[in-house]
Amino acid sequence: MYIAPLLFALLVTLISGIYSKNVELTFELPDSAVECFYQEIEQNTSATLEFQVITGGQYDVDVKIEGPNKQILYQQNKMQYDSHQFTAQQTGVYKVCFSNEFSTFSHKLVYMDFNVGPEKALPGVGEHATVLTQLETSAGEIHSALNRIIDHQTHHRLREAQGRKRAEDLNERVFWWSLGETFAIICVTFTQVMVLKNFFSDRPSLYTVKNNY
Incomplete structure (x- = not known):
């Protein structure tokens, strides 16, 4: 997804x-x-x-x-x-x-x-030939700083999306691996139970078979 x-x-x-x-x-x-x-x-x-x-x-x-x-x-x-x-x-x-x-x-x-x-350019800045006022200079600096912040935010959003996707892929792999291990354990357990059951089941001994003859 x-x-x-x-x-x-x-x-x-x-x-x-x-x-x-x-x-x-x-x-x-x-x-x-x-x-x-x-x-x-x-x-x-x-x-x-x-x-x-x-x-x-x-x-x-x-x-x-x-x-x-x-x-x-x-x-x-x-x-x-x-x-x-x-x-x-x-x-x-x-x-x-x-x-x-x-x-x-x-x-x-x-x-x-x-x-x-x-x-x-910012509206109103650079439209006149006079020297920039302190307010206009501050506005330009704030504008540049905000642009840098936007760039950093975009960068971190991309990294976050990339990390989230990798985490989702890893979670999916762990889920299927765990499911496979669970199925394997159940199969091994069932096999062991059947083998042990055959070991302790009642079988006619060789001595009993000879006496019957």
Whole structure:
């Protein structure tokens, strides 16, 4: 059983003046399958991809980033987690693909965070040419601190989900192993009782058989 309902979650898109977008989601990757995501990026715009396999198999996937001309910008095989930053050399549609083709029976639950462009500024900050006030500076620092807190919370939630899944798998294995041991003990006990019963059962002795003749 996978974590919660496997829904596309945390899909947030922020648009600023110079095409800034943030896509954060969790998705299920079936066995022997490939899932690709497409994003249009302007030239000279920086982008960052971060991913982590939460559950399934050996917690690994193949990851690839392709540019508009099919050029490979990033490619890794059987990775559990990683982060990659790049700058778009030309405007076009960029593709991020996650592959589970090497696995024939293990479903994966994958978290992905794809940031494109700079972060959107706080409302009212930077709209005037004067020096920032103490209040505006404090607001910017608080905003940065809250973003770091969100990142740490996301990281710990992923670790918690991964640990919970491992604990559930271990609990299931212990249950079936205990059930098998219980069945084996019952079989051995029944066999011993039957053997001992045969040892003490009344049988005609050889002397009695000879006298009958």
